[in-house]
Amino acid sequence: MAELQQTPASLCCCRRPLPVSGAWRLGDPPQVGPESVRRPLVDVASASNFSCFQLRHFHLDLRLNFAVKEMSGWLVLDLIPVHPGVRTLVLDSHCSLLIHSIDCKAPGSGGSGQEEPVSLTYRVDPFTDYGSSLNISLPPAAVRPGRLIQITVRYKTTEGPAIWWLDSELTCGQSRPLVFTQGHSVCNRSFFPCFDTPAVKSTYTATIRVPDGVTVLMSASRSSYSKADRVFQFSMDSPVPSYLVALVAGEMQHVDVGPRSRVWAEPCLLSCAVKKLGGSVERWLGVAEELFGPYLWGRCDIVFLPPSFPIVAMENPCLTFIIASILESSEFLLIDVIHEIAHGWFGNAVTNATWEEMWLSEGLATYAQRRITTEAYGEAFTCLETVVRLDALHRQLRLLGDNNPVSKLQIKFEPGVNPSSLMNLFTYEKGFCFVSYLSQLSGDVRRFDRFLRDFISQFQFKSVVADDLIDYFLCYFPELHDPAHREGLEFERWLNGCGPPPYEPDLSAGGALIRPVQDLCDLWTRSHAPDRSALTTFDLSAWSTFQIVLFLDRMLDHSPLPHDVMLSLSSCYSSLFDGLNAEVQIRWLQMVVRNTFHPDVPRVRAFLHKHTSRMYTVPLYEDLVAGVLKCVAVEIFYQTQRRLHPNLRRTLQQILFQTSSAAANQNSSSLPVPSPPTPPPHPTATATASAATAGTTAAIALRDINVSA
Numbered sequence: 001m002a003e004l005q006q007t008p009a010s011l012c013c014c015r016r017p018l019p020v021s022g023a024w025r026l027g028d029p030p031q032v033g034p035e036s037v038r039r040p041l042v043d044v045a046s047a048s049n050f051s052c053f054q055l056r057h058f059h060l061d062l063r064l065n066f067a068v069k070e071m072s073g074w075l076v077l078d079l080i081p082v083h084p085g086v087r088t089l090v091l092d093s094h095c096s097l098l099i100h101s102i103d104c105k106a107p108g109s110g111g112s113g114q115e116e117p118v119s120l121t122y123r124v125d126p127f128t129d130y131g132s133s134l135n136i137s138l139p140p141a142a143v144r145p146g147r148l149i150q151i152t153v154r155y156k157t158t159e160g161p162a163i164w165w166l167d168s169e170l171t172c173g174q175s176r177p178l179v180f181t182q183g184h185s186v187c188n189r190s191f192f193p194c195f196d197t198p199a200v201k202s203t204y205t206a207t208i209r210v211p212d213g214v215t216v217l218m219s220a221s222r223s224s225y226s227k228a229d230r231v232f233q234f235s236m237d238s239p240v241p242s243y244l245v246a247l248v249a250g251e252m253q254h255v256d257v258g259p260r261s262r263v264w265a266e267p268c269l270l271s272c273a274v275k276k277l278g279g280s281v282e283r284w285l286g287v288a289e290e291l292f293g294p295y296l297w298g299r300c301d302i303v304f305l306p307p308s309f310p311i312v313a314m315e316n317p318c319l320t321f322i323i324a325s326i327l328e329s330s331e332f333l334l335i336d337v338i339h340e341i342a343h344g345w346f347g348n349a350v351t352n353a354t355w356e357e358m359w360l361s362e363g364l365a366t367y368a369q370r371r372i373t374t375e376a377y378g379e380a381f382t383c384l385e386t387v388v389r390l391d392a393l394h395r396q397l398r399l400l401g402d403n404n405p406v407s408k409l410q411i412k413f414e415p416g417v418n419p420s421s422l423m424n425l426f427t428y429e430k431g432f433c434f435v436s437y438l439s440q441l442s443g444d445v446r447r448f449d450r451f452l453r454d455f456i457s458q459f460q461f462k463s464v465v466a467d468d469l470i471d472y473f474l475c476y477f478p479e480l481h482d483p484a485h486r487e488g489l490e491f492e493r494w495l496n497g498c499g500p501p502p503y504e505p506d507l508s509a510g511g512a513l514i515r516p517v518q519d520l521c522d523l524w525t526r527s528h529a530p531d532r533s534a535l536t537t538f539d540l541s542a543w544s545t546f547q548i549v550l551f552l553d554r555m556l557d558h559s560p561l562p563h564d565v566m567l568s569l570s571s572c573y574s575s576l577f578d579g580l581n582a583e584v585q586i587r588w589l590q591m592v593v594r595n596t597f598h599p600d601v602p603r604v605r606a607f608l609h610k611h612t613s614r615m616y617t618v619p620l621y622e623d624l625v626a627g628v629l630k631c632v633a634v635e636i637f638y639q640t641q642r643r644l645h646p647n648l649r650r651t652l653q654q655i656l657f658q659t660s661s662a663a664a665n666q667n668s669s670s671l672p673v674p675s676p677p678t679p680p681p682h683p684t685a686t687a688t689a690s691a692a693t694a695g696t697t698a699a700i701a702l703r704d705i706n707v708s709a
């Protein structure tokens with residue numbers, strides 16, 4: 001049982017105004033259901049009039065045609081108008097969606113309602129470069145507040161940002177084509193017309209018709225397959241926002257790795273994936289449940305996707321998507337899967353209501369991820385991983401300057417700005433620091449765990465704003481109302497201030513792992529010819545991946561290095577790194593490129609011939625182009641381009657053949673977008689699906705913005 005501190009609601013009110021919703025008090029039962037839109041929210045990233053309706057449920061019925069890379073069928077929306085006089089339904093859509101027809105019926109309405117479908121007129125208007133608005137005229141006779149209407153949209157998809165068709169050559173097995181979707185943040189409007197805002201959640205069902213031999217998976221609680229009809233049926237029984245609707249279809253097989261988790265992958269990857277994860281998923285789920293309460297989604301399956309997957313991982317409920325390229329880097333795989341599991345509570349169960357507060361998902365999930373790794377692997381390991389990421393945050397700040405508005409947790413963006421373009425390290429790490437600050441204010445980390453557990457219980461299946469979290473926090477810890485505490489509470493500075501986090505957690509528990517790394521950096525950077533006998537006291541072959549990564553990241557900060565230092569580094573470590581994972585290798589190769597160290601350029605070539613993912617190609621190509629090795633990059637690109645996804649190919653072409661400033665200027669963001677000449681090392685940096693497909697421009701502007709999901 002969670003400890004609940006009963007506090008008079010008036011205390012909250014005297015401290016700061018309750019949220020507009022005022023929908024909860026401590027001890028209230030959580031209000032579960034699609035009526036989760038509790039306040040007049042404005043989402044500038046959505047063209048829809050979502051606040052005029054309650055979305056009860058929707059159903060997708062789609063046929064997948066791999067030959068023409070098309071999904072066709074229909075969408076049925078169960079809607080209840082909430083205002084009188086609503087005459088138009090506006091949905092988010094995309095120019096890649098071709099609408100055939102739209103009709104409406106009012107089931108069971110009798111009398112003045114329509115039992116039979118009525119054909120509706122509609123109009124598609126431009127909205128932004130990432131979507132359009134679908135304006136549907138509703139029949140006045142059928143539309144009454146509180147009465148259900150069913151809108152059926154018949155449509156087909158063409159190439160859009162959400163849907164990634166992979167020819168068989170781009171899959172790991174290279175025998176069958178594959179398709180997956182990636183909705184975050186605002187891409188799913190090119191998958192199906194919707195209220196494409198995280199403020200709206202609903203249940204959904206889907207019927208997916210496929211050719212023989214294709215397995216379909218969706219982010220759904222239940223599924224079934226009729227072999228005779230080659231039809232998959234799915235049901236998501238808990239309300240989710242549109243961006244968490246996800247599908248993958250191809251030659252997929254599975255192995256059960258726990259009572260509620262199975263690993264899915266192409267057959268050639270499956271045994272490796274199962275070996276790497278083993279029984280860990282259930283163990284991590286168990287730790288998370290101890291901390292934050294029951295896992296609400298039933299299944300916790302994981303599907304490994306080919307290197308064309310544009311990000312590292314995505315927390316699609318019941319079915320985490322993760323890139324197969326991370327399999328060889330076990331420590332990163334562990335962190336990424338635990339992070340996605342943490343989203344089961346933070347982000348998926350309780351969701352940021354607007355994209356302007358994405359930290360509510362990522363900052364809380366990162367905090368929860370680190371609580372899980374602390375419990376499962378100890379504080380030292382967690383502190384080391386945190387130091388690697390906070391280093392990256394400060395590196396980014398040095399590039400952007402302390403006054404850059406992208407460093408705010410609450411970002412106000414203008415209409416037209418793609419929310420994906422503002423997802424950055426601050427969302428994750430400054431958000432994490434803020435949650436750590438709240439934990440520290442609470443006075444006890446375990447007490448704060450209980451707070452988070454009760455927060456989830458209170459707001460599960462709802463979308464929240466920062467005020468919901470902060471007000472609940474202040475009610476939960478009434479002692480913070482003491483005037484002695486009050487001066488220290490700097491929520492406004494945290495949320496709306498630029499620059500570094502005002503507070504960072506104490507990471508000294510990682511000292512035994514971190515100190516040798518810094519000592520070795522000092523040895524290499526303080527003298528041109530480091531003492532060989534001193535070097536032998538550091539056995540990198542016994543170090544963890546995160547230690548080596550931290551070492552290389554910090555050495556990268558010192559680049560350019562004198563040639564003789566690079567020579568010594570190469571003779572000491574190059575062969576060792578050859579045998580290690582891609583996360584280590586890419587950092588060493590970035591050092592090679594940034595220092596124009598010709599003896600190891602063949603290793604760069606070999607790496608870029610082997611790795612075809614965005615996460616491992618874009619940072620190296622950017623470094624190659626920024627220096628004098630552009631001709632090497634062009635050569636490798638022409639040799640490998642046929643093995644790259646067309647979206648990545650376009651991104652790399654842009655890196656290779658356009659100036660960075662021109663590329664950056666094409667970003668529609670009204671905020672300053674960095675394009676420094678030497679990007680920092682973020683080998684896990686990736687671009688989002690939208691960035692990757694929307695003309696590829698945002699992907700380039702985002703080159704220093706570490707985005708994983």
Ligand SMILES: [Zn+2]
Nearest residue numbers: 362365708709
């Ligand atoms: Zn995340």
